[in-house]
Amino acid sequence: MEMTKRWMSASIAALGFVVLAVPAGAQSKADIDGGKLLFQGMCTECHGAGGAGGDAPSLNRPRLLHAPTDAALVNIIQNGIPNTAMPRVRRFSEAETRQLVAYIRSLGKLSDAKIPGDAKKGAEIYRSLGCAGCHIIGGQGGNLGPDLSDIGFMRGPSYLRQAIVDPGAALPKGVLQVPSRGYAEYLPLRIVTKQGGEVRGIRVNEDSFTIQVRDQAGKFYSLRKTDLELLEKQTGKSLMPGFSTRLMPAELTDLVAYLASLQGEQ
């Protein structure tokens, strides 16, 4: 039988499984159900319910950037992804790993849920609100907030909606200080030095003895904690204003659709 490309890649994926001693085969309902339980236990917090995306990318798509094959997916579960918040999870048994892969692959069989709204209109709203004053898309814009060039790939629509309505509740979990340890990025700070100076800005980095801050004008401060009178971490707040009252529901939906369309170079 002549093998189509599709069949060939399925065989290669199966071969990967043999090497890893995780048996290939149909994704049985029992495996998928077992995997769903594990996913709820370990993955939902970042990847969202049903893998719809949250802090971490959505997984309900046929092709995963880091996991084109099942073997690659097993490898990611066991070894994490360096320099991202994806930790390694070594404590799943072979059977559990197989179940988890079965469940994640079952999510990809759904086509991405159609995101409502008009991305073109959303792009207009993005321009009219002046979002580019603080955000970069495709190399253009200001640098106070996160680069949004691939935000639609990185985040699911529910997260994007929350980040517009209540940005302080949706600060991204960082990887800068301690990989996979989940520190909030863009955390607003109010600092008063022992000499009476005041600094307001976002946390760029921090350790037990020092803190690095960037203010709204982009000015950078390096401070030693022993020199500070006050170090207030404004958890739950953001320098970005919330847009819940400034946008009509349809406009919000359009803006989310636009952001979701930003897929970077993937």
Place this chain on the structure above:
Amino acid sequence: MKTLIPAILLASLTIPARGFAQVPYDRIVKAESEPSNWLTYAGSYKSQRYTQLDQINKQNVTQLKPAWVYQLRAGGVFETSPVVVDGVMYMTEPPSTVTALDVRTGRPLWSWTPKIPDDVIVIGSPPVNRGVAVLDNMVYAGSIAGHLAALDAKSGALRWDVAVDDNKIGYYLTLAPLAIDGKIIVGVSGAENGIRGFVDAYDAKTGKRVWRRHTIPAPGEPGNETWGGKDSWKTGGGSTWLTGSYDPELKLLYWQVGNPGPDWNGDFRPGDNLYTCSVLAINPDDGSMKWHFQFTPHDTHDWDANETVVLFDATVNGRPRKLLAQANRNGFYYVLDRATGEFVAGTPFVKQTWAEGLDAKGRPVTKPGLDPNPEGILVYPSIQGAANWHAPSYSPKTNLFYQTAVEMGTIYYKGEAVYKPGIGFTAGGGRTINGDDAWSAVRALEATTGKVKWEFKLLSAGRSSLLSTAGGLVFGGTEEGNFFALDADTGKPLWDTQLGANIRGIPVSFAVDGKQYVAIAAGFALFVYGLP
């Protein structure tokens, strides 16, 4: 004999450092009397990780400067605690390489790497090594392949190598062996593979095994009745993965035992699951057990009791006592009588939500309903514990027990598992509450009570190993790369520097040419600091 003593002194004066001197057992017993060397994993058999050196002190610590840096040739998690003998430093590189360095310059003298199979099984920890033991003219090191090797201290040549147990069913070694009189004592990792743990003693000269003390009793042995379920003892875990302590006068070896298997589903193993999550007092002659104390009966949160046990003497209620203390992964600090195993004191040293407290015998009074379940349940301390492998320190000068206490919770999940040799056998897991919601602190506990005298907060829920000194300092390192010194009396930060990567190394101190140094591994390098 009188004429011999000056001869030895003369020899040691004329060939300093380059002598590769012998380290007979008696030298290790009296390790505290020669603080220029660091002769065993935790500095002495008491595991106090304290140095009598006081040249670096509260007044001059701000002048510390790097003396030299040794870079690993490959990456890895670098958790070594170096041993220093007469001008030579013996340290381990991940996963299982032993390297001897010139302590004046950091230049390598020799290096030895064991054969590690490509399919080596390391489940339950990163592939690390925490150091060597030195005895007479040999250096001893374990490997993740499950072997124990004896190397010639001068050349690094292999003298003998034994398989402690079969890595294919999950046994491996990460700990520094402990050298006592004629014997090398080791424990094993692997409880996440359903192993049956043990402590082994090997003849230091030949590598022949002298005794094995299983940590999980077989049918017919006392304690086996604490293992309900069919054959649960066979896969009961009870790893012994961190170096124990020793009292040469009482002639008792103290060795700590880890979690039962499977970790998070106790249905497999009804009962107390002796001797998991315990400390054992072992007769070093034959491996027989004099007493045991179980910290966490029927553990379901992976709260190994492998944390270093520190030996010290103190007066309690007007009575001089020989004591043993441990800051346990379960969140409680314990003080025991090390001659009898009697519970003396115990108190939480972090936030814990699983126990009402300890009863008069030190057994936890647990709160119901906090076992892991399929939906997940939040419990403090975390899955990595309030304490872990990171080393505590005890200063006989301040009578304080210094411990990095981890303030973090975990949502614990119970799962299912089927035992298969060499495959993870954990039945569950957990998700830690991390980031800005977790942190740790260096805490100074009154050694006999556990009462907190001071604390110094660290940003991350890191695991700083600590070293206390006669100079009134406590050294440690943070997850964010700060190598620091605190005032041992007050906790006030006196000095810090950024080493550029997380600090997993275990600090030690030594002196050469009349100058004191402090060494610590950070990232992929070993740093040695001294005064200008």
